Amino acid sequence: MKAKLRQACFSCAQALVCLSVVVMGIVMGTPANGQALQDVAPLPPYKFVRSLQYVQDSVVLGDHSAGEVQRHLLKIVDSSLREADKQIFEDERNVDAALIYAMSGGNPQTLAHLVERDEDGHFDRRLTDALTIYFSGAPEKAQPMLLKLLPEYSQTRIGAYMILVAANVTATRNEIEALNLFDRARLVAPGTIIEESSLRRATHIASRVGDIDRSLDNAERYVRRFIHSPYASQFVDIFVHAIVLHSDAADRQRIDYILSLMDLPRQREIYLRMARMSTIAGKEEIALLAASRAEALSGEKRDVVRDLAGFYAGIAKVPTSNITEAIEAMTSIPDHKLSERDLALREAAKTIAKQVTAPPDLTSLEELMVPAIAPAGDPAVRADAETEQGEEDPEASMHGSFMASKREKLMNIDTLLNEESNE
Incomplete structure (x- = not known):
């Protein structure tokens, strides 16, 4: 049953390869079969982002053939966002799509471009400012801003992505709090690239703080769900490091059981x-x-x-x-x-x-013995030193x-x- 389901998912992802070619033509207005597609309305960005989310989840679940589709869709989403009319962001789904795209490995400059063009206040500048700081490589500055906004956005369409980003920036300051945020992210978005990333990072951080049991719990969840992910090699490095680092405290039977799942x-x-x-x-x-x-x-x-x-x-x-x-x-x-x-x-x-x-170097031995010889003029100390040397x-x-x-x-x-x- 699982094999049939996986095959069906693979077929769907592969079908998106063909679909994306047609979609690119619709977005860019390029000719197809020698005729312009001017009579076809371009699709809104949020629909492309939904396809992107589906493909990214398929990739981490083991469909490596969807990797090329993912790269293609990232380009499509980028083009659709940059070339979209400003009025299209009156639909909040398209605003969320732009934010999800940016937090899903998209080009952060595209989000900056959209915010710069936003004259009607469709984008929350508090959030976009925090993300801009995060993308610029200053997570410690973005962390308090994101945590302040998290209660407001955690139940929205972008909530799981925000929790994951907040967990990543928090990990540099408070690893225990970051672990709790990674748990929230994976529970909000099970079976997705968000859960895959959360489990991988949580396995590493739990090991770093010395909680090997929690690290193994996350490792087991990862192996059960995402061992065929293209990012699994990173997980393996983390897993092995955790085992070796905590070899005295780790439950070896538990480790053997986790490995038996592979x-x-x-x-x-x-x-x-x-x-x-x-x-x-x-x-x-x-x-x-x-x-x-x-x-x-x-x-x-x-x-x-x-x-x-x-x-x-x-x-x-x-x-x-x-x-x-x-x-x-x-x-x-x-x-x-x-x-x-x-x-x-x-x-x-x-x-x-x-x-x-x-064999020992006699010259080196003589050099090693020199510090043990007491200075001349102190026969008592010298006698003690010679006694110790004789016993050594x-x-x-x-x-x-x-x-x-x-x-x-x-x-x-x-x-x-x-x-x-x-x-």
């Missing part, structure tokens, strides 16, 4: 990301667990997933006593099977592993010092890699 390729992808991020964060236990899960999901056949799982497991073992095994696992994978980032990660891990297994195993001290610092080195690997990729 298809196997997506599960393998997430487990591999968990393994990599945990390795860099120095969390060996979860890194090894995630790597083993990814390897198990790959089946018996040797493939890229199994290779990468073994690779991350090997790196994760560098901070443990299984250093020889770790080096063998890291070097067993051909270079062409690794990305540039993973190649750099392997080189960094190999360097650390070699430093751990290298210099090689064990160096090994322990290195082991304490290697996690920090691994955590800095991604930062270094990002710098290299930006050059």
Whole structure:
């Protein structure tokens, strides 16, 4: 039943591709079949915006073929708004359409153009001023203005969009309040791009404030509804980061259950990301667990997933006593099977592993001992220092010092890699 319903939605969205071509001709007054369409009245903007809303919702529900329709409709809506007679905004639906378009990824300059032409006060200048400030990149200034207007507009056609925008600007100041606003937005507009965006952002913010249970609640809702959204890759990054950041407090059975709601390729992808991020964060236990899960999901056949799982497991073992095994696992994978980032990660891990297994440098040991020797002329202090030195195993001290610092080195690997990729 679900498959038939989804197919029907896909067919509707695809039909809009053909319709939009005709619609563009109506809006722009271009010829069709060699004759001008002067006898066809242009459609009002609010009807185009309704189509845009439908297509955007179809996209986040998994119809990626509607993405091209969305881009096309954004152009159509923009043209219809810019070229519309001023009298058309006597209909409040068209005013709302302009505001929804601006808050749905449209060109904010179009809204500014309409407000500039508005001589009859169809647009609420309080709201358009707040949105203009928001679009200009100053959310902290727009936040109090939007929150003040929210009670007045929350039950209108633009209410859900305003709640979402208010949540976004509030997140920079009060993350708990922002979470409540994201909850309101998704409840007002279930099954829409507003809910998709709200759940994705709320998963991240709940993790940031340390509420891992709330983060997992939102993650589960997202997976059930929007895992096929084109924005799901962003969600996966957020989800993996939340799991690794709160690996000690997160319910692992709950995590496994959420992952079980996904298809196997997506599960393998997430487990591999968990393994990599945990390795860099120095969390060996979860890194090894995630790597083993990814390897198990790959089946018996040797493939890229199994290779990468073994690779991350090997790196994760560098901070443990299984250093020889770790080096063998890291070097067993051909270079062409690794990305540039993973190649750099392997080189960094190999360097650390070699430093751990290298014999101590006697010169360095002597330098390390110097601060422990008391100044001449104080035999009592010098005697105490010599006693402590006699009880200390210099090689064990160096090994322990290195082991304490290697996690920090691994955590800095991604930062270094990002710098290299930006050059």
